[in-house]
Amino acid sequence: MSDLLAVVLAAGKGTRMKSTLPKVLHRIGGKPMVQQVLDAATKAGAKRSVVVVGFGGESVEATLGAQAEYVVQAEQLGTGHAVMQVSSLLQDFDGTVMVLYGDTPLLRGETLAKLFAEHQRSKASATVLTACVIDPTGYGRVIRDDSGQVLKIVEQKDADSQERAINEINTGIYCFERVALLEALSKITCNNIQGEYYLTDVIGILAQSEVKVRAVQVEDYEETLGINSRVQLADAEKILRRRKLVDLMDHGVTIMDIDSTFIDAEVCIGPDTIIYPFTWIEGQTTIGSNCEIGPSSRIQNSSIGDQTTVHFSYAHDCQIGNRVTVGPYVHLRPNTCLADGVKVGNFVEVKNSQVGTGSKIPHLSYIGDTDMGAGVNIGSGTITVNYDGKHKHRTTLEDGVFIGCNTNLVAPVTVGKGAYVAAGSTITKDVPSEALGVARARQSNIDGWVTKK
Numbered sequence: 001m002s003d004l005l006a007v008v009l010a011a012g013k014g015t016r017m018k019s020t021l022p023k024v025l026h027r028i029g030g031k032p033m034v035q036q037v038l039d040a041a042t043k044a045g046a047k048r049s050v051v052v053v054g055f056g057g058e059s060v061e062a063t064l065g066a067q068a069e070y071v072v073q074a075e076q077l078g079t080g081h082a083v084m085q086v087s088s089l090l091q092d093f094d095g096t097v098m099v100l101y102g103d104t105p106l107l108r109g110e111t112l113a114k115l116f117a118e119h120q121r122s123k124a125s126a127t128v129l130t131a132c133v134i135d136p137t138g139y140g141r142v143i144r145d146d147s148g149q150v151l152k153i154v155e156q157k158d159a160d161s162q163e164r165a166i167n168e169i170n171t172g173i174y175c176f177e178r179v180a181l182l183e184a185l186s187k188i189t190c191n192n193i194q195g196e197y198y199l200t201d202v203i204g205i206l207a208q209s210e211v212k213v214r215a216v217q218v219e220d221y222e223e224t225l226g227i228n229s230r231v232q233l234a235d236a237e238k239i240l241r242r243r244k245l246v247d248l249m250d251h252g253v254t255i256m257d258i259d260s261t262f263i264d265a266e267v268c269i270g271p272d273t274i275i276y277p278f279t280w281i282e283g284q285t286t287i288g289s290n291c292e293i294g295p296s297s298r299i300q301n302s303s304i305g306d307q308t309t310v311h312f313s314y315a316h317d318c319q320i321g322n323r324v325t326v327g328p329y330v331h332l333r334p335n336t337c338l339a340d341g342v343k344v345g346n347f348v349e350v351k352n353s354q355v356g357t358g359s360k361i362p363h364l365s366y367i368g369d370t371d372m373g374a375g376v377n378i379g380s381g382t383i384t385v386n387y388d389g390k391h392k393h394r395t396t397l398e399d400g401v402f403i404g405c406n407t408n409l410v411a412p413v414t415v416g417k418g419a420y421v422a423a424g425s426t427i428t429k430d431v432p433s434e435a436l437g438v439a440r441a442r443q444s445n446i447d448g449w450v451t452k453k
């Protein structure tokens with residue numbers, strides 16, 4: 001197999017987005033659209049990627065970082081001109097150059113892999129990915145001879161009426177042999193209606209050489225659609241989203257309502273897990289099997305074990321074990337780790353805390369900066385007082401601790417193994433293990449107070 005290098009054209013401004021952000025950095029499926037293209041190229045086997053940038057090039061480079069090389073096309077003089085900017089980088093490369101656009105985030109890696117495989121199999125100098133469409137308006141048309149051999153590509157604006165009637169279009173995705181590409185690029189001119197250097201002219205030039213040009217038709221034309229406006233971005237988001245949901249369902253996940261479920265591409269979910277409506281699962285999130293997630297929940301960059309339920313809750317940057325119950329109305333903030341069998345909710349916030357096996361925080365509590373052992377029971381309305389106005393302090397609750405309702409735990413403080421804290425206490429000193437900590441005013445009753453007042 002020869003080496004594959006991807007060239008991603010992303011110099012266009014994307015005027016119709018009406019944005020200060022370069023078009024290719026607009027997010028779709030949880031990633032900048034150009035990232036989706038790079039990922040597809042990598043899946044197809046590209047070992048190196050070069051992004052041709054223009055408008056907002058610095059932010060494209062800052063966002064994508066070291067995964068690609070960058071070449072600036074200062075003036076957008078056409079797709080051929082854009083690829084010419086990469087010529088010097090290609091001098092020492094011996095292999096296949098795949099040209100792609102940075103605004104086609106629906107492309108599948110499998111489709112590019114097929115194009116590359118066919119290109120190698122046929123030993124063509126160039127292979128173009130084409131599509132047969134009902135309305136070809138605006139696209140370059142693929143012109144073939146009587147035997148079906150590709151002769152050239154003619155742009156809509158340069159096409160005569162006979163050529164315009166052709167419904168096989170150029171998707172703008174190609175594989176080229178490096179030597180053939182550079183040689184043909186040196187021959188193209190801007191003698192056309194738009195005064196641009198067309199990459200498509202390379203196809204016409206190579207078609208006249210001895211090593212022929214091939215065309216591969218894409219199975220699903222939708223994959224090659226470019227994004228030019230926010231409406232198209234939203235439409236494409238829907239397509240990507242559905243694709244992910246279908247994949248999950250094919251692997252045994254139940255999605256109750258496709259229209260109100262949002263799951264990022266990288267998310268993994270085990271079989272027999274049910275996702276209820278109005279649920280977002282984002283970033284690097286892993287969920288086990290036999291879970292119930294949602295309704296109305298948002299989970300970001302978290303891992304969840306098996307048989308866990310999360311109802312009406314928000315969790316980010318957390319680890320949640322097996323058979324855990326979360327919600328309703330729980331906020332799990334970063335660095336929260338819930339061990340197996342934990343119960344959290346209703347109306348509970350947990351931050352930067354470890355909660356040991358089988359511990360329960362069932363109602364109306366704030367647990368922050370806490371190390372909680374196993375089998376701890378937290379009464380309703382318990383607050384860890386973790387912040388003194390300057391610093392955060394930790395609370396330690398050892399195994400089997402019982403905290404009565406409406407307790408304040410003023411950190412730093414430790415409640416020892418098996419100890420109890422009486423309801424309504426404000427605990428400022430450590431409670432030894434097996435002891436009862438009581439810290440509240442004694443009750444006195446004033447007889448006949450109502451009639452005397």
Ligand code: UD1
Nearest residue numbers: 009010011012076077078079082101139140170171172198
């Ligand atoms: C191009 C093809 C056309 C094909 C269509 C598919 C040419 C001449 N025509 O037309 O055959 O049917 O794509 O969508 O190639 N770009 C640069 N620098 C430039 C010009 C373009 O980076 O100087 C980038 C753009 O940002 C864009 C992509 O290349 O992502 C395509 O450019 P665009 O002007 O949209 O090409 P089309 O005219 O649509």
Ligand code: CA
Nearest residue numbers: 101172226228
């Ligand atoms: Ca276009």
